[in-house]
Amino acid sequence: MINLEWLRTFSAIYECKNITEASKKLNMTQPGVSKHLAALENHIGKKLFERTTRKLTPTEYGKFYYSQIKNPLQALEKVEYYSSQRVKKQRSAISIGCTTDFFRKELRQKIYSFDMYIVTSFGNEEELAEALETEKVQLLVGIKKHFKYDHEFTFLKNEELVIICSNNIEIPLDLKKDEKQLIKWLQKQTWFSFDNEQDDIKKFWKTKFNTAPKIVPRYILPSYIDIIESIKHNQGFGIVPKHLCSEALENNTIKIPLKVATPIHQKRFYSNKLKNSKLKEINIFREQMEKSITAKIART
Structure with missing residues (x-):
């Protein structure tokens, strides 16, 4: 599971462009900053910076990763600030x-x-389930x-x-009339998946073709939003929740190639x-979520 402090350290290094300035900004030792960066790179399996004698230059993946975490980090910092300004009032706290x-x-x-203190932890479903079991978090929101x-x-x-795909991909018309050939063609395409279990792809395949897929995804990405963003700029297919890709569909940066x-x-x-x-605290959080959802429905 990704440690939030690793992300904060990575963000500071990215913005300061070197370990020394980042350590001053974070009020940490330089070895501590380097340790956080090494832990994050090891966790995601990607190199985030190219190191020179004077500064660190972000890799292409480092630039992409920073663009993905910048807004969530800022949002969390707002939550922390909001909480710190109102410490006198007793509030429930939950992770x-x-x-x-x-x-x-x-x-x-x-x-x-x-009206409560909230700490948010990110990770894949297996990591978060283990965090719940070891009481690092008290409540998990997931799909498994x-x-x-x-x-x-x-x-x-x-x-x-x-199912979504890149805008420049066209399924040959003759394949749409021949399901067996269509399946073979689809299985040869580049696929992006949320995890190795491919539950989302399996559900689509079962509903659309009444069979199991024979697909080895080329890319396993940590979130559906990452899949959507990748398909915008690269050729490939993926299965994602519709509400997450509605904006991209409206902007015609991706498309739905097949209907079910x-x-x-x-x-x-x-x-x-x-x-x-x-x-x-769990019940309070659920109640707050229900109120928020109800209010949103009322506004629309």
């Missing part, structure tokens, strides 16, 4: 585990109105049920899944440990 997709599209605009742990699951909502007769859904859940000292 939430979720994907960056959920935070950026669902949670970020809501939590400022929540990890039955190896003694966790309770509460339904949050359904999300519609759609029956909408494909995945469920999103809350999960928490059954034996939990934070059940009161």
